[in-house]
Amino acid sequence: xxxxxxxxxxxxxxxxxASLATVLLELMLxxxxxxxxxxxxxxxxxSMTMFGMTLGALVTWVKRNHDASQVEAxxxxxxxxxxxxxxxxxxxxxxxSNYLNAFGPMVWIxxxxxxxxxxxxxxxxxxxxxxTRFKEVGKLYAFDLIGAAISCxxxxxxxxxxxxxxxxxxxxxIASIAMICFAYKKNASTxxxxxxxxxxxxxxxxxxxxxxxxxxxANSDQPVDYVKWSPIGxxxxxxxxxxxxxxxxxxxxxxxxxxxxxQKGLYIDWxxxxxxxxxxxxxxxxxxxxxxxxxxxxxxxPSSTLFVIGVGGGRDxxxxxxxxxxxxxxxxxxxxxxxxxxxRYGAFTGNLADRPGxxxxxxxxxxxxxxxxxxYDVIQCSLVDTWAAxxxxxxxxxxxxLYTKEAFDLYLKHLKDDGVLSMLRWGDENExxxxxxxxxxxxxxxxxxxITDVDKHIMLVAAQFxxxxxxxxxxxxxxxxxEQKDIDTILKFSKNQQYKLLLVPGVAAVxxxxxxxxxxxxxxxxxxxxxxxxxxxxxxxxxxxxxSLGEPVQERGLDLLKFTLLLTSxxxxxxxxxxxxxxxxRHLGALKTTIKSAFYFSCLGIxxxxxxxxxxxxxxxxxxxxxxxxxxxLFSLLLSSGLGSYFVQSLVDKGIAEKKLMIVSLVASxxxxxxxxxxxxxxxxxxxxxxxxxxxxxxxxxxxxxxxxMGWAFPLGLNYFTxxxxxxxxxxxxxxxxxxxxxxxxxxxxxITYGIKVTIASGGILYLLALLGLL
Numbered sequence: 001x002x003x004x005x006x007x008x009x010x011x012x013x014x015x016x017x018a019s020l021a022t023v024l025l026e027l028m029l030x031x032x033x034x035x036x037x038x039x040x041x042x043x044x045x046x047s048m049t050m051f052g053m054t055l056g057a058l059v060t061w062v063k064r065n066h067d068a069s070q071v072e073a074x075x076x077x078x079x080x081x082x083x084x085x086x087x088x089x090x091x092x093x094x095x096x097s098n099y100l101n102a103f104g105p106m107v108w109i110x111x112x113x114x115x116x117x118x119x120x121x122x123x124x125x126x127x128x129x130x131x132t133r134f135k136e137v138g139k140l141y142a143f144d145l146i147g148a149a150i151s152c153x154x155x156x157x158x159x160x161x162x163x164x165x166x167x168x169x170x171x172x173x174i175a176s177i178a179m180i181c182f183a184y185k186k187n188a189s190t191x192x193x194x195x196x197x198x199x200x201x202x203x204x205x206x207x208x209x210x211x212x213x214x215x216x217x218a219n220s221d222q223p224v225d226y227v228k229w230s231p232i233g234x235x236x237x238x239x240x241x242x243x244x245x246x247x248x249x250x251x252x253x254x255x256x257x258x259x260x261x262x263q264k265g266l267y268i269d270w271x272x273x274x275x276x277x278x279x280x281x282x283x284x285x286x287x288x289x290x291x292x293x294x295x296x297x298x299x300x301x302p303s304s305t306l307f308v309i310g311v312g313g314g315r316d317x318x319x320x321x322x323x324x325x326x327x328x329x330x331x332x333x334x335x336x337x338x339x340x341x342x343x344r345y346g347a348f349t350g351n352l353a354d355r356p357g358x359x360x361x362x363x364x365x366x367x368x369x370x371x372x373x374x375x376y377d378v379i380q381c382s383l384v385d386t387w388a389a390x391x392x393x394x395x396x397x398x399x400x401x402l403y404t405k406e407a408f409d410l411y412l413k414h415l416k417d418d419g420v421l422s423m424l425r426w427g428d429e430n431e432x433x434x435x436x437x438x439x440x441x442x443x444x445x446x447x448x449x450x451i452t453d454v455d456k457h458i459m460l461v462a463a464q465f466x467x468x469x470x471x472x473x474x475x476x477x478x479x480x481x482x483e484q485k486d487i488d489t490i491l492k493f494s495k496n497q498q499y500k501l502l503l504v505p506g507v508a509a510v511x512x513x514x515x516x517x518x519x520x521x522x523x524x525x526x527x528x529x530x531x532x533x534x535x536x537x538x539x540x541x542x543x544x545x546x547x548s549l550g551e552p553v554q555e556r557g558l559d560l561l562k563f564t565l566l567l568t569s570x571x572x573x574x575x576x577x578x579x580x581x582x583x584x585x586r587h588l589g590a591l592k593t594t595i596k597s598a599f600y601f602s603c604l605g606i607x608x609x610x611x612x613x614x615x616x617x618x619x620x621x622x623x624x625x626x627x628x629x630x631x632x633x634l635f636s637l638l639l640s641s642g643l644g645s646y647f648v649q650s651l652v653d654k655g656i657a658e659k660k661l662m663i664v665s666l667v668a669s670x671x672x673x674x675x676x677x678x679x680x681x682x683x684x685x686x687x688x689x690x691x692x693x694x695x696x697x698x699x700x701x702x703x704x705x706x707x708x709x710m711g712w713a714f715p716l717g718l719n720y721f722t723x724x725x726x727x728x729x730x731x732x733x734x735x736x737x738x739x740x741x742x743x744x745x746x747x748x749x750x751x752i753t754y755g756i757k758v759t760i761a762s763g764g765i766l767y768l769l770a771l772l773g774l775l
Contacts, residue, residue: 004726005071007134012143014181015130018079019147020154021174022053022123025086027155027630028168029116035164035234035269044109045116050741052117056124057734060132061727071133075126076183082122083175089115090169124734126178131718132729138649138715145642145711149635156231156631160335163229173202222265226344230336231627233269237276237340240265244285245275246292247383247424247472248463250497255288264345266313266337272385274312276340279350289315290322291497293463294382296474297422298323299493300486304377307331307414309365309402310384314341314352320380321355328358329374331365333625338362366407367624370688375416382424383472385537401621403438403536404529406685408445412479421477428462428471428500429510435460435473437529437536439503439513442477444522449479454517456481460503461494473502481505531621532681532755597721597732600773603766604713605736609743610750610763611673611706612637617756619699622684623692632696633703640704644711658720659774665712666767672706673764677757713770 026049033045056078093115100108130140158167222238229235241262243255264276277289290298294316298306302323308316308330320328332338341353341360353360361368365381384402401407411421423442427435439460446454459476476482476490482505494501501508503517516522529536615637620629648661680702687698714736722729750759 004135005133007130007136007140010181010184011075011130011134012140014075014079014178015127015140016143016147016150017174017178017181018082018123018126018130019144020151021082021086021171021178022049022120022127023148023151024154024174025119025123025168025171027151028164028171031155031159031164031229031234032168044113046744047741048113048117049120050737051113052120053124053127054734054737055117056121056126057128057730057737059121060125060128061730061734071129072183075129076179078122078125078129079175079179079182082119082126083172083179085119085122086172086175087169089118090165123175124737126182128730128733131733132722132726136649137718138645138647138652138712141715141718142642142644142646142649142711145638145645149638149642152635152638153631156627159229159231163227164234176202225264226340228336228339230334231630232334232336235334235336235340236267237345238265238267244277244281244289246289247465248293248497248499249465250463251288251292254291255285258282258284258288261285262348264313264348266340268334268337274337275315276313276345276349277315277318278348279352286318286322290319292319293461293472293474293497293499294380294424295319295323296461296490296493297378297380297420297476298325300420300476300489301377301418305329305416306378306380307365307369307374307376309379309381311341311360312337312384314349316380316382317352317355317358317360320378321358325378326357327376328355329372329376330358330360331363331368332360333362333364335362364401364624364626366401366410367688369414370410371691372414373689375414375419377416377419378422379411379415379419380422382422383426400529400534400536401531403441404531404534405441405444405448406531408441409448410688412445412449412477415479418480419478421475423475423477425473425475426465426470427473429502429513431470432512434536435462435475435502436512436516437527438473438475439516440522440525440528442475443517443519444525444528446477447520447523452520453481455503455509456505458503458517459487459490459505460513461490461499462502463497463499471500474499530755531618531685532757533752534617534621534756535752593721593725594728596773596775597717597728598735600717600721600770601714601732601736602739603770603773604717605739606743606746607669607763607766607770608710609740610747610759610766611710613744613747614751614756614760614763615676615703617751618680618684618760619702622687623695623699628696628699632699636700637703637707637710640707641711644708645715647708648712648716652716652719658716661712662716662720662774663771665709665716666770668709669706669713670764670767672709673767674761676702676706677760677764681757710767713767717773 026045029048030045093112096111097108100111127144131137131144134140155167222240224236225239226237227234228237239262242260243252243258244261245263246252246255259282261281262278266274266276268274277285281289289295298320302325304325305327306316306320306325306329308320308328311317311330311332314330317328317330332341338360341349346353352358369379381402408421415421421442423438425434425438427433439458442458443454446457451457457478457480459482460473462471462473464471478486487505487507490504491501491507493499500510502510503513509517519525522528612634616629616633619633620626623629623632648665651661652658684698687695690698718729718732721732746762747759750762
């Protein structure tokens, strides 16, 4: 039986840095592939990460007979390979991408998967060696989690100053510093070789910065003028000169008669696009823009007050100015876009953000509106979507929180009595998916206010999109019944612009929309997006979603999810079935222990991810900015888990039985997560108007309380189940990682199907089920 080594402080620091580099690499790959290939790749990155790390852990399990000097050498060499492979994989993937595209997407995915699995393989070797070859597992696991936690604010705030490729490749420098920590000795010649190796990594890092990924944006061959990264996503500004870009086909035809003007296309990550118009545009150009379908709310309430949700390139602000709106407040969540409007392209837009009466804020619109206490004549939301994966994973789209029942309740609350909510989404009676869901939200918000004659408070028209055969639905909602003059205005405008009348009081009521406004049970509709199920854009029974260019986007996401499930199934087969067979075929007496330990660590892997993803989804709504989901929620959850792991090691050192501590850990984790699951949805909505520091404090407390006890279970289990058989430690770590991938997928599926609170509660239930592994 192997003897365990007492870890030095340098070893603990090395593990912390290796974990930091690993999670930093994973998060930056998520951001880069979301920008270059689509947000759906977030799940592939998670699977790729755990595939490489699990393979590394399994190799550690196979090569398990090492003395102290061999472990030290293994840590040093694998950490060096980890650092170098980050840079090599990055450069190779960029160089071969264009060639691989000719062979189809699955070839591209497979090669990319294998290339980037390499650094994670070496990372898995390093971390599994640390957690299975040394004593004080609790303290080592704490340093592992603390390193992972540090990566969260590093990404969130680092992207405000440098681009994603720079942060990605900087992980190699961090890994080289970890190598020095693992192998640093008082021997001068040894240290010299270490620093030479680290210097070589730094030189490779500098060379890699000369290799830049191609800038891909959907459906555009316009020359790129500027690229800016932020925690929300990459924004690419392109130059083009032409007639004013309008969404309505009729308006676009009329625009062809006008002189061309300079414009910029702003592409957020891979697909979403918004337009920035030159301040030199003529009155005729601006008038044509104002006549577009996006200006329909201003048409009903000119010379009043306007709130713009998702400013983008400033088109809705420009339209509001053309309708002589006296006060225009706009909220834009992406700091890169706000920076462009205020500074880099301020002069280009004619200082649009600084016009009299215009206020532009860098904030999530819904949260800012709740805190403002203001009421408006018009609230405008025009096709706001980005299809970008947040740094913590897919299916956490920023714009989902704009399209929930609670959000629509808030919009109506912040309208004046005769105000108008103007919402635009893709579709008409032939492609009703998005418009149907939007209409359900409006009808439910009205019925929540006790309004029964919903049909008198809603108008819906559809305009044919200028670039395809798809349509854009414009929904108008008012707390008071629309007056005849409003109806006449819409009828005249729709006739001139050739819009289809879908819902107009006393004039038109087209199915399936008529049935929705007549449905008195709309509030109990299970398909209604709520803060608990804020997935307006996720695959549903209602049909296919479209991007901001009107193209279907779900099929790709579903294909990637299926591909990830396939890879995960293979991963679980490799980590559970085959090793378990090898371990028990010669020792049948070990079968029972193997099954128990496998069950225990599988429950932990899935449960932790269910709680993590669920808390990020829920608390991001509270804080109002997806950046805080990473920098606050994930950080505090991982940090508190690390502190819990460190604390429980001190209890073990005092002689307290590990099994008793495991029971306390599992029960406390289960009770606290289930408590958070249900109380947060009753308590948090009342906190939407408190200040940001107060909301951050609430989020930290909510995530840290269960996190502290969740950090106990893994190190205690590793000690408990490896007491008689040290060699299975790496296998258990690999198994925990493989099931974590399943957990991330299950979290998305459960949240979409049953709600976020069920996702978090399911994690709690799995912590209780893990107790069966102790029987």
